[in-house]
Amino acid sequence: MTRTADLRQHTDTRERILDAAESLFVDHGFEATSMRMITGRAGVNLASINYHFGSKDALIQNVFRRRLTWLNQERLHALDRFEAEAKGAPLKPHQIVEAFFGVSLCMAADTERGGHTFMRLLGRTYTEPTAFVRQFLAEEYAVVVPRFKQALLRSLPDVPPDEILWRFHFMLGAMSYAIAGTDALQLMAEYELEETDPEALSRRLMPFLLGGLRAPLAGHAGKAKEKGSRRAV
Amino acid sequence: MTRTADLRQHTDTRERILDAAESLFVDHGFEATSMRMITGRAGVNLASINYHFGSKDALIQNVFRRRLTWLNQERLHALDRFEAEAKGAPLKPHQIVEAFFGVSLCMAADTERGGHTFMRLLGRTYTEPTAFVRQFLAEEYAVVVPRFKQALLRSLPDVPPDEILWRFHFMLGAMSYAIAGTDALQLMAEYELEETDPEALSRRLMPFLLGGLRAPLAGHAGKAKEKGSRRAV
DNA sequence: TTATGATTCAAACAACCGTTTGAAACGAGC
DNA sequence: GCTCGTTTCAAACGGTTGTTTGAATCATAA
Structure with missing residues (x-):
């Protein structure tokens, strides 16, 4: 067997399984x-999942790894580019947001090669209860999150460190809903939601995130009430 | 059978099942x-779920209805109170945010009677793939979302209507991650995340949402600081 | 006490789950 | 031609799923 033919066979059904899953x-x-359901849609034999991946859990991990590794590299490269451009000076917040969330939205805009599907899946998985999936995600993000956190710390020196991390988390939630949410929104507001255009989504989301x-911060002068009828409820 | 005793029996095991589920x-x-798993934790017989609720799907709906109806009523009441206070004038954005998300965070702060557990569940369910759950949620929100949308429209007359709805959606995503996310955050940043204090969460989240x-809006002059460094934190 | 309707219970139901198996089919090297 | 490692295939594995059943248990009303 030639090496190439061998791999072709492998990746052919492997990719079909990954796409279907x-x-x-x-x-x-x-x-x-x-x-x-997976093998049915992929048009392959039931046993081929266990043959190629070992188990269903391993398949799930491969579904994520296939795209997430590349996505995080792109995020880091974007950050690298901005930092090289800044020549040691702190980045501006909008650059950091652009590097992380802009790249994410760019992937979500790819509806043809499955990027959109994957980003929807990823967004929902941050809150996934299953233990092994969350641990796997943690490993994938172990390097990228500290990098962005440090960039944000330098960019916003007056904001306490843990506040930064929380806001990063809030932004992640807003983006996930934004991507997964064409459905959810259409669901809550029964009328038209005309624009699924990915560039329009970026134009809406980025100002919100920034x-x-x-x-x-709360406690800075505040807005009139703060302790008045703040939580009148 | 007296009416009360009859209902007591009902609600006793019913509530235990709902809590466990x-x-x-x-x-x-x-x-x-x-x-x-459910009947095991609740300490009741396996068949009692089908006896009291009819099916597993019906049980799921009851889990939501038990708290969501009340939650949405509280949200509307809070909005009513602010609007009565305003005497016809448009509300301020922070009041609307307070009415919806403040009430939500208030419920999420209740760890003793299960409010926290429920809000985590609710946050993850907006993006739930299962069809019947999402349709059920849509019905529950059919009245509350338009009310808040209209209040926001009056409060921010310069913002296009569909922009408002999107931003409401973004806020919903940020809050869901904030509540469900003590785990997810701890996951991405392996170091300490000391504050699970609900009031601290409110202090962090509300400024972000506002x-x-x-x-x-994007397209206004652009990002080049808009008003100097007006909100440089 | 007896009769009655509401709950609970142990047991079983068919259907589906993820995984394994051993044989069949395949393609490349000798 | 034949051989050998890789991949595919139909079939079955034990176990779990949600649901149903019919008898046992309970609390009340007569």
């Missing part, structure tokens, strides 16, 4: 997606 | 939580 996971979740990221 | 759904998701909600 990815889209089915988005629509039904991990648990509710059976291996028979506005939240740079918002004045 | 709620906490198990948060930890394992709907599909991965079996009826035997900053995002009131952020200048």
Whole structure:
């Protein structure tokens, strides 16, 4: 067997399984997606998942690794580019947001090669209850999150460190809902939601993220009530 | 049988099932939580779920309805109070945010009666793939979302209507991650995340939401600091 | 006490789950 | 031609799923 032909065979059914699993996971979740559904859509034999990946859990990890590794590299490269451009000076907040979330939205805009599907899946998985999935995500983000946190710390020196991390987390949530949420929004507001255009989404989301990221801290003068009828409820 | 005793029996095991299901759904998701797990934790017979609720799907709906109806009523009441106070004038954005998200965070702060558990579950369910759950959520929100949208429209007359809805959606995502996310954050940043204090969360989240909600629209002059470094934090 | 309707219970139901198996089919090297 | 490692295939594995059943148990009303 030539080496190339060998790999072709491998990757052919492997990719078909990964594609089928990815889209089915988005629509039904991990648990509710059976291996028979996956192999059925992929047009391959039931046993081939265990043959190529070993188990269903290993398949899930491969679904993520296939795209997430590349995505995080792109995020870091974007940050590298801005930092090289800044020549040692702290980046501006909008550059950091652009490096992380802009790249993410760019991937979410790719509807043809499955980037959109994957980003929807990824957004929902941050809050995934399953232990091994969350631990796997933690490993994938172990290097990228501290890099962005440090960049934000330098960019916003007056903001306490843990505040930065929380706001990063808030931004992550807003983005996940924004991507996964064409459905959820259409769901809550039964009328038209015309624009699924990815560039329009970016134009909407980025100002929101920056506005939240740079918002004045609570306890700074505040807004009129603060302790008045703040939580009248 | 007296009417009261009859109902007592009903609600006793009913409530135990609902409590057990709620906490198990948060930890394992709907599909991965079996009826035997639920009845086992509740200390009731396996068949009692089908006896009291009819099916597992109906149980899921009851888990939500038990708290969501009340939550949405509180949200509307808070809005009513602010509007009565304003005597016809448009509300300020922070009041609207307070009415919706402040009430939500207030429920999430209740760790003793399960409010915290439920809000974590609710946050993850907005992006839930299962069709019938999402449709159910849509019905529950059918009245409250338009009310808040209209209040926001009056409060921010310069912002286009669909922009408002998107930003409401972004805020929803940020809050969901904030509540569900003590785990996710601890996951991405392996070091300490000392404050789970609900009031501290409110102090962090609310400025972020308001900053995002009131952020200048894209296409306005651009990012080159808009008003100097007005909100440089 | 007896009769009655509401709950609880142990047991079983068919259907599906993820995984394993051993044989069949395949393609490349001798 | 034949051989050998890789991949595919149909079939079955034990176990779990949500649901149903019919008898046992309970509390009340007569």
